[in-house]
Amino acid sequence: MSNLITKLKSKKEFLYIASILIILITINFRILNTWFIIDDTANIFCSSFDTINLLFDKGTYLYFNQLFFTPLLPISFKLDWILFKMNPLGYHLINLFVAFLCCLMFYKLQRIYFTPFASWIGTIVMSISLPMSFDISWVTRKHYLWGFFFTLTAIYFFKSWEENKKKYLLLFSLITTLISFLFKEAYAYLPALVFVISAGSISDRAKNSTPYFLILIVYIFWRIHILGGIGGYPGSIEKSFVYLFNKLLYLPVNLSKNLYGLSYFPFLFFIILAFLDYKWLIFLILIIFIVISPFIFYPAEDFLLANKALSFVAVFSFILSYISNKLLKHRKIYLLIFFLFLIPALFGSISKIRLSQNAVIQLSSNYKKASDxxxxxxxxxxxxxxxxxxxxxxxxxxxxxxxxxxxxxxxxxxxxxxxxxxxxxxxxxxxxxxxxxxxxxxxxxxxxxxxxxxxxxxxxxxxxKSKNFSNPPDVNFTPTSDHVIININDSRKGTYLRCLYMGTYVGCYPIPKKYLFKFNKVKHIDRIDIIFLSENGIPSKPSSFVLQK
Structure with a gap:
């Protein structure tokens, strides 16, 4: 009889997992054959670089990205290129597969705490989310998916190590932690998360999380070595503490509004948690702020921020599983009422997904038209x-x-x-x-x-046609062996563009008056122009810096 019950449970869990895959395919089927957009071609081309050089050679890596150290992103495109070349369907299918792996690992992690049904409910909600769909629709965003998968894997190995103290599990957890950082630094919250979810006293938690903080330190020094600094969006770390703290407090509301169309959504969960178990309320609120903390440095808000918030969605999905698990132990009518309250949020999520997919389809068709x-x-x-x-x-x-x-x-x-x-x-x-x-x-x-x-x-x-160009800006260029320091001494109010001439590409980008540009080994930079744009849009003549071959 016990064997029969085990088989029935296994079959039920298989159906739960299969339904998650079916939902992922159904929700995202319409975007699986969309053409490449924005950064996709850069990632495909940079996947042709030597793997060791992408990891350790700054001259090679800086051609790919001068702001963030995510070397496993272009490396992950190597297999895609071998299999699919310029067929976007294959790339999207890989992202869909990784999204399914994320859901599978999330379900497995939740099973440590909850019943199969409660774990399935939370996983379904995560699979029907804007970040999950957007990461499938935009090929480049696979680093958010892979990073999230390895973050979940690291947590799962850690909890398994806590249970039986087998050293290889801790080793696997630390390795997958580093891999998640090398995919995307947005998962650098992991050491703090390990501290919070550890069992035992404060000293036990500190001891358990110390190896993870050491891994983070290794990543930070590695990042600084390659990027020549901490990196990140220009000016993002110059904001005041008060500004960043206020942004952190407001983020859950902003994210909920742009993920579900309901800014009050987190507070509904908090109220229910307060009635069920106030300790879990404090615990999960703390985790929410930990996982969203990297985004206080992100300059945009609304959709552009919400589509990155997969970890935030995962925490709320976990809360949903927790509430479902608790209510299952009481009268099931309570669970039904709870699900009725969730219907507007679920429809809001689907609406946000459709809007995002429509935008990607529109972009894709235009990139395809131009490419053709x-x-x-x-x-x-x-x-x-x-x-x-x-x-x-x-x-x-x-x-x-x-x-x-x-x-x-x-x-x-x-x-x-x-x-x-x-x-x-x-x-x-x-x-x-x-x-x-x-x-x-x-x-x-x-x-x-x-x-x-x-x-x-x-x-x-x-x-x-001859225009009334203003005088070129007063600029000092100070070259070194691997970068040039640009100091703009101009006093005019407006925008300063750094126009980079590199082969057949000329890219202009607004910069601050003090700016450092790093060279790369992949393509020679012919010239750098600094052009001033007045508030009325009138350009100046350029101040130029020509690089010798």
């Missing part, structure tokens, strides 16, 4: 203009260096302000990519316009 237009004729000379022009520069590298195929001559620029300073202006075709941005309101206005013949010539002439 470039690939039509390898004998053409094409100018591509758009805020993510590096996408097309990396597309060129993929076709020329990885696929060994012919590719037209292209010049990819992010701003028309550099048109007067290009070495060539006789283009057969101009591709204007407008609003190819992840911000939803902007993404829905994205468009691609193709100018040929007289239209393209007229566009060039209009932008090359």
């Amino acid at each position: 237009e470039i690939l039509k004729n390898s004998n053409e000379k094409i100018l591509v203009i758009g805020n993510y022009s590096y996408y097309f520069s990396n597309l060129e590298d993929i076709y020329k260096k990885m696929l060994k195929k012919d590719f037209p001559y292209i010049k990819s620029i992010s701003d028309t302000v550099v048109l007067p300073y290009l070495d060539k202006t006789d283009f057969d075709k101009i591709i204007l990519t407008q609003n190819l941005n992840l911000e939803q309101d902007i993404a829905f206005e994205s468009d691609v316009k193709i100018l040929t013949g007289s239209e393209s010539k007229q566009f060039i002439l209009e932008n090359l």
